[in-house]
Amino acid sequence: MKTKNVGWRDAGIRSFAAGLLLLTCAAIPEHPLVALGLGFIGVVVIGTALFRVCPLYTLLRVNTCSPAEVRPT
Numbered sequence: 001m002k003t004k005n006v007g008w009r010d011a012g013i014r015s016f017a018a019g020l021l022l023l024t025c026a027a028i029p030e031h032p033l034v035a036l037g038l039g040f041i042g043v044v045v046i047g048t049a050l051f052r053v054c055p056l057y058t059l060l061r062v063n064t065c066s067p068a069e070v071r072p073t
Contacts, residue, residue: 004052007064014049018042 006014021042025035048054057063 002053004065004069005057005063006048006052006054007066007069010064011049011052014045018046018049021045 019042021038025039025042028035028038052065054062
């Protein structure tokens with residue numbers, strides 16, 4: 001059972017950053033490999049924001065949730 005380790009502020013920042021990455025991905029069609037890489041990173045970041053679980057945070061034992069937010073999913 002996974003526990004949330006991404007707080008709501010962190011998730012908001014991740015969502016904004018992922019949106020910027022996806023917009024940048026769409027804006028550079030002349031470099032398809034760079035666009036593909038940015039798009040992949042953007043999708044992963046938005047996934048961690050939506051599910052509120054970051055595998056890297058789990059490895060580093062970081063938790064940005066407030067005590068009220070921490071509940072098993």
